[in-house]
Amino acid sequence: MQLQSIPLHLVVIGGGSVGLLYASRLLLSGQSVTLVTRTREQAQLLTQAGVTLRQLDGTMQKASIRSNPMEDGLPQGDLYLLAVKQSDLDAILPDLRHLSAASRVLALQNGMGHYEKLTQVLESRQCFFASNTEGARRLSPVEVEHTGTGLLRIGPWTEQDERDPICNAFVELANRCGFQAVYEDTIKPFAWRKLLANALINPLTALFEMPNGMLLESPHTVTFMKELFWEAAAVAERCGEKIEERDWQEVVKICRNTSRNISSMLQDIRRRNHTEVNAINGYLVQKGRETGIPVPMHETLLRAVLLKTDMVKGKGEAAIDLFG
Numbered sequence: 001m002q003l004q005s006i007p008l009h010l011v012v013i014g015g016g017s018v019g020l021l022y023a024s025r026l027l028l029s030g031q032s033v034t035l036v037t038r039t040r041e042q043a044q045l046l047t048q049a050g051v052t053l054r055q056l057d058g059t060m061q062k063a064s065i066r067s068n069p070m071e072d073g074l075p076q077g078d079l080y081l082l083a084v085k086q087s088d089l090d091a092i093l094p095d096l097r098h099l100s101a102a103s104r105v106l107a108l109q110n111g112m113g114h115y116e117k118l119t120q121v122l123e124s125r126q127c128f129f130a131s132n133t134e135g136a137r138r139l140s141p142v143e144v145e146h147t148g149t150g151l152l153r154i155g156p157w158t159e160q161d162e163r164d165p166i167c168n169a170f171v172e173l174a175n176r177c178g179f180q181a182v183y184e185d186t187i188k189p190f191a192w193r194k195l196l197a198n199a200l201i202n203p204l205t206a207l208f209e210m211p212n213g214m215l216l217e218s219p220h221t222v223t224f225m226k227e228l229f230w231e232a233a234a235v236a237e238r239c240g241e242k243i244e245e246r247d248w249q250e251v252v253k254i255c256r257n258t259s260r261n262i263s264s265m266l267q268d269i270r271r272r273n274h275t276e277v278n279a280i281n282g283y284l285v286q287k288g289r290e291t292g293i294p295v296p297m298h299e300t301l302l303r304a305v306l307l308k309t310d311m312v313k314g315k316g317e318a319a320i321d322l323f324g
């Protein structure tokens with residue numbers, strides 16, 4: 001069987017930065033895609049205006065799109081790309097429960113906790129996870145900017161006997177539409193390493209309001225990051241992931257490679273949204289408690305980001321002036 005010849009109908013859930021990037025790229029290369037949005041207004045705008053992708057070189061491309069709001073229920077699909085934040089997964093779990101046993105879901109979230117949530121409502125053989133370093137920013141409900149190339153790793157949480165044909169076909173397809181995608185036999189080690197990077201870069205950039213690369217410019221932030229890294233590494237190791245010095249070097253590399261990026265957590269704070277800190281530092285705190293590993297620095301960061309979120313959400317217009 002030629003796996004790349006499997007025709008897939010793809011359903012992207014979430015019309016934010018990642019959802020619009022994936023939907024537009026897949027549509028522009030001729031794939032069948034339906035985008036499911038939270039609001040009816042966005043679905044209508046997309047159906048009327050199409051989706052516009054601003055490429056890295058500044059060129060714009062537009063594609064027609066079929067879009068429905070979530071309240072109309074999920075359409076039939078072979079693969080559902082979950083492009084909502086960790087904190088929004090709970091709201092879509094009841095709909096995922098009704099998916100056909102032949103369908104697969106691919107969770108694109110940063111942070112942790114999605115494996116536990118998805119396997120409450122789906123068979124684990126249906127659940128796939130991505131570690132995604134491709135950057136995107138939603139410019140409007142119908143327009144998205146590709147902000148950085150990266151690597152899309154896709155795999156089951158733990159090894160399966162055979163590669164899943166649908167996910168394997170999606171990896172082929174993603175490569176054909178411009179993503180650099182690879183199928184991993186297990187995503188867990190990559191998810192842990194991404195968690196460690198996000199647990200350092202995201203809260204520090206959000207609290208100090210700096211782009212990722214600036215974290216490397218002061219010995220104070222570098223020392224802070226190193227201490228946070230090894231605190232989190234002790235939890236990872238207790239959970240079965242051996243973390244090494246070269247993993248720390250990878251975090252430094254991510255900061256360098258994304259030096260001008262405004263991290264997703266800082267973007268959320270600037271938009272006065274809730275952040276994914278609970279699924280990132282909060283997850284480490286929870287696992288630390290369960291495994292008896294103290295994580296006082298991550299606990300403090302978690303509190304500080306939650307406090308900052310409350311402050312910017314409560315300050316209204318003043319917060320816009322402050323962070324705009």
Ligand SMILES: NC(=O)C1=CN([C@@H]2O[C@H](COP(=O)(O)OP(=O)(O)OC[C@H]3O[C@@H](n4cnc5c(N)ncnc54)[C@H](OP(=O)(O)O)[C@@H]3O)[C@@H](O)[C@H]2O)C=CC1
Pocket residue numbers: 013014015016017018019036037038039042070083084085086088091092108109110111132133134135136137138264276
């Ligand atoms: N942006 C990036 O470059 C990267 C992001 N990630 C991860 O990908 C995930 C998605 O991030 P991102 O796209 O940036 O986030 P956004 O906040 O831009 O988009 C999330 C989207 O989900 C929608 N949504 C929320 N609830 C529902 C629902 N019940 N039904 C349908 N749609 C819903 C939101 O709708 P509405 O707008 O109406 O609220 C929003 O459009 C996160 O976990 C993030 O950490 C990972 C790597 C890079």
Ligand SMILES: CC(C)(CO)C(=O)C(=O)O
Pocket residue numbers: 110133197198201202212254258261262263264265
């Ligand atoms: C890799 C990094 C830190 C890039 O900004 C990211 O994943 C995020 O901002 O959430």
